[in-house]
Amino acid sequence: MKRVGVIGGGQLARMMIAPAVELGLPIGVLAEAEGAPAALATTLVGDYRDLETVRAFAATVDVVTFDHEHVPQAVLRALVADGVVVRPGPDALQYAQDKLLMRERLGELGLPVPAWGRVASPEELAAFISRHGPRVVVKTPRGGYDGKGVRVIEHAAEADDWFASLAEDGNGGSLLVEEFVEFSRELAQLVARRPGGEIALWPVVETVQKDGVCAEVVAPAPASDGPVSETAAAIAVAVAEGLDVTGVLAVELFETVDGRVLVNELAMRPHNSGHWSQDGAVTGQFEQHLRAVVDLPLGDPSPLAPAAVMINVLGGPEGQSMPDRYDRAAALNPSAKLHSYDKLSRPGRKVGHVTLIGDDAERVLADARAVAAVFAD
Amino acid sequence: MKRVGVIGGGQLARMMIAPAVELGLPIGVLAEAEGAPAALATTLVGDYRDLETVRAFAATVDVVTFDHEHVPQAVLRALVADGVVVRPGPDALQYAQDKLLMRERLGELGLPVPAWGRVASPEELAAFISRHGPRVVVKTPRGGYDGKGVRVIEHAAEADDWFASLAEDGNGGSLLVEEFVEFSRELAQLVARRPGGEIALWPVVETVQKDGVCAEVVAPAPASDGPVSETAAAIAVAVAEGLDVTGVLAVELFETVDGRVLVNELAMRPHNSGHWSQDGAVTGQFEQHLRAVVDLPLGDPSPLAPAAVMINVLGGPEGQSMPDRYDRAAALNPSAKLHSYDKLSRPGRKVGHVTLIGDDAERVLADARAVAAVFAD
Incomplete structure (x- = not known):
């Protein structure tokens, strides 16, 4: 093997x-x-x-x-x-590594994305703001994660430091600028793809970010039956195939107030928005990623219950780790699944997560939040 | 932690x-x-x-x-x-280590067991056979597993070699002899117990042995609602408490043709009859054992579906291991969970197992058997 x-x-x-x-x-x-x-x-x-x-x-x-x-x-x-x-190979990974390349390629594939531009100077940025502002989102094409390298601005001068560091790097690079999307909520569509093309899709999920970091996920996304889930699935399949992704692909999406679904970000690996599947699906994303990269038939991604929730544990008492509070958390809810990354807590640090499944998303969400709160401080 | x-x-x-x-x-x-x-x-x-x-x-x-x-x-x-x-401690473990001690202790606790005797000679064995025969089950008190150390006999002479080796060991030991129970099926009741006494029970399961080795498990045991499951649960709780077990306890049971439930064997650790719970319960037996022995509140043992099945993979092509056939097994049934123990196959060797959950036990059993058959030869 x-x-x-x-x-x-x-x-x-x-x-x-x-x-x-x-x-x-x-x-x-x-x-x-x-x-x-x-x-x-x-x-x-x-x-x-x-x-x-x-x-x-x-x-x-x-x-x-x-x-x-x-x-x-x-x-x-x-x-x-x-x-x-x-797996995934460099030809695919480049689009997850460079957001400008990603935007260009998704445009070529005809996929719905926010209005965007490549800007090499404060003047070009100001021109984009005048067309798509007042607010825009400016991003460093590389190296961003968990909200780092992303800034919402109204004036080109707010990105001066990034232009300066781009110049210092001597790579003649540009920044990515995007329209500020008025979204009603954020979604994520995870898929897995084998080298030969076999694809498996989990249900589309709703994600809630706090300070740019994934905080909560509800699977499936509430009220996502029909067009929303079909659109999300079609987009993710088009991305997986168009970029020749192998393994797990996460497509982060905006659902806009006017009913559109736009691609926000991509990740070509298991993703925070899929952690619910460890305990909430027949095949979790980590097993599925392994199956895909060793080229085994994919597992069944079906959910195990009508609703699954994942809450990240961010921070907690400095220098402690999640298991220090398992007594209270496990006593509070014997059905919650507790995941620790074996990291010591510090403010805002992602040290683990809690998942819970059940029949009613609102109830499951409230119950999972109560467990996660035990670790907060 | x-x-x-x-x-x-x-x-x-x-x-x-x-x-x-x-x-x-x-x-x-x-x-x-x-x-x-x-x-x-x-x-x-x-x-x-x-x-x-x-x-x-x-x-x-x-x-x-x-x-x-x-x-x-x-x-x-x-x-x-x-x-x-x-955990479990030596006072508890002695009953899992010595079947004569176990039979004595269960008798003291008033738990239902087959008629049994301690026999130190062929003459005593012959006397037991004359009372409970024609067939009886003779067992070495220590060291048996997977059918080893267990023999169904009709004549005392069939245990002569065991008496001889007992004498050779110079430990003056005895054999355990039991009535041959006409059972309609075998059941197992798994429980977990914390040091302070908290107990969690999975549903009673039906087990099917082949050549003394656990081959198939259906959870919950079909038609076990009501008295059977209540009796099994009461017995397992009495054993766990009476023997002061911590961690997972498996109580193997006979359901007799005349409707009684008798204790067959005990194991004080996760047990083959509980492997279904890895993928079929909110809390699987291995997680529960960890929780119990580190003295955390126990997890919810509820099943994830109306039926769960576990099929052992016994043997398979010599020198191969299960993953060599994952291509075929995973293609046959994407919902089956494949477990390999990283052992090379040889005839009859337990090298892994397959679990599957679903709504209908008969259908799930047939489907799981088909997957396990891929590994057979």
């Missing part, structure tokens, strides 16, 4: 360990440091930007996949040239 | 790894050998019969529990004298 190698030792790699052990698929991890969340499966510690380190890791596995999207294209392409099986 | 140490590196220890990682509970394993099924969490390799080895392992964890029941009483009692937290 193929040995899976995960580059990155964070919580996403950690959460691949359980299904790998259950399926009996060997798994190794290239972690940035000792004691990373995925330490149990860590087989090498080193820098994922260093080709020789990544090569040494790749030599120990049969297929390389990812906990994050930060492995440089040059490293990825060198691996492919070596004959390493990389 | 308490660090759990599991003595024994087999598949039961292996299957504790996934919930330990998900909960974020540190786990270590004392395995008999390198490359055991629980290798990923193995922190020490050594002989569980050697006190110094077990002491060294126990020093690295906060609570000691078990993959099997074979750790000698002398070792267990020395650990307890050292102040090590051992």
Whole structure:
């Protein structure tokens, strides 16, 4: 059986360990440091930007996949040239790594996106604001996550520091600017795709962000029967196929007040918006990602109950970890599933999550929030 | 958070790894050998019969529990004298280790058991046969598992070799003999119990043995509503409390043709009859065992669907392992959950299992059997 190698030792790699052990698929991890969340499966510690380190890791596995999207294209392409099986491959990953490339490609595919522009100067940014403002969203094309590298502005000068650092980098780069979308809510559509094209879709979910960080997910998204779920599914399939994604793909979407569904962001790996599926679907996203990257038939993504909720644990008492409060949380609700990433809490840090399933989304949401609140402080 | 140490590196220890990682509970394993099924969490390799080895392992964890029941009483009692937290403790475990002690104790508790006797000679055995024969079941009190150490006989001479080896061992021991129970089916009732007494019960299940090995489990046992499930639950609670068990307890039961429910065997650890709960209950037996032994509030044992089935994979093509056939199995049924113990197949060897849930037990059973058959040969 193929040995899976995960580059990155964070919580996403950690959460691949359980299904790998259950399926009996060997798994190794290239972690940035000792004691990373995925330490149990860590087989090498080193820098994922260093080709020789990544090569040494790749030599120990049969297929390389990812906990994050930060492995440089040059490293990825060198691996492919070596004959390493990389899933998703660099041609797909580039669109998750560079938001300008992503916007261009989605436009070519005719997919609905916010109005956007590539701006290389405060003047170009000001011109975009005058057309699409007063508010716009400016983004660094690379390296952003959890709200970092994203800023809502009204004046071009508010991005001066980013233009300055782009100039310093000497990469002649540009910023991405987008219209500020008046959304009624945010959705996410997760799919998994095998190398040969087989696709499996979980139901579209509603996500709630706090300070740019995913805070809550309800699956399926309330009142998403019919057009909304069909549109979300069609978009995600078009992205997965159009970008030749293998593994799990998360498409973050805006549902606008005027009823449109627009693509916001992409992630080509298991994603926070899919954590509910660990306990709420026949096949969770971490198992499905493993199946896809080793090219096994995909599992059934059907939900196990009418409603599933995931609440992130963000922060909590500094220096503690989630299990320190399991006594109270488990006593409060014996049905809640508690997930800790083995990280010490600090303000705003994502240290784990709680999932819960049931018949009624509102009730499940309230109950899950009560459990998550135990960890808050 | 308490660090759990599991003595024994087999598949039961292996299957504790996934919930330990998900909960974020540190786990270590004392395995008999390198490359055991629980290798990923193995922190020490050594002989569980050697006190110094077990002491060294126990020093690295906060609570000691078990993959099997074979750790000698002398070792267990020395650990307890050292102040090590051992769950279940030696006072409970002795009844899972010695079937004569178990029969005596269950009798004291007034629990329904087959007619039985302690026989120290062929003459005493012959006397039991004349009272309860023609067929009786003779068992070695210690060391039996998966049908080993159990023999159905009609003549005392058929146990001569066991009497001889008892004499050779010089332990002056006896054999256990029991009436041959005309059962209509075999059931199992799993419970978990915390040190303080909190108990959680999964539904009673039907088990089907082949050649003394658990082959299939249907949860809940068909037509077990009412008296059967109430009796099974009451027996298991009485055993858990009467023997002061902590962790998961499996009580194997006979349902007789005349409607009685009798205790057959006990296991004080996660048990093959509970594997369905990994994918078929809100809280699976491996997570529940961890919760119980670290003294956390127990999880909800409710089933996720009206029917759940577990089929063991026994044997398969020699030298292969289950994942070699995942392509066919996963294509046949995307809803089946595939569990491999990372063991190479040989005739009759338990190398993994398949679970499936659904609305109709007969349909689920047929579908699960079809998937398991892919691994058969």
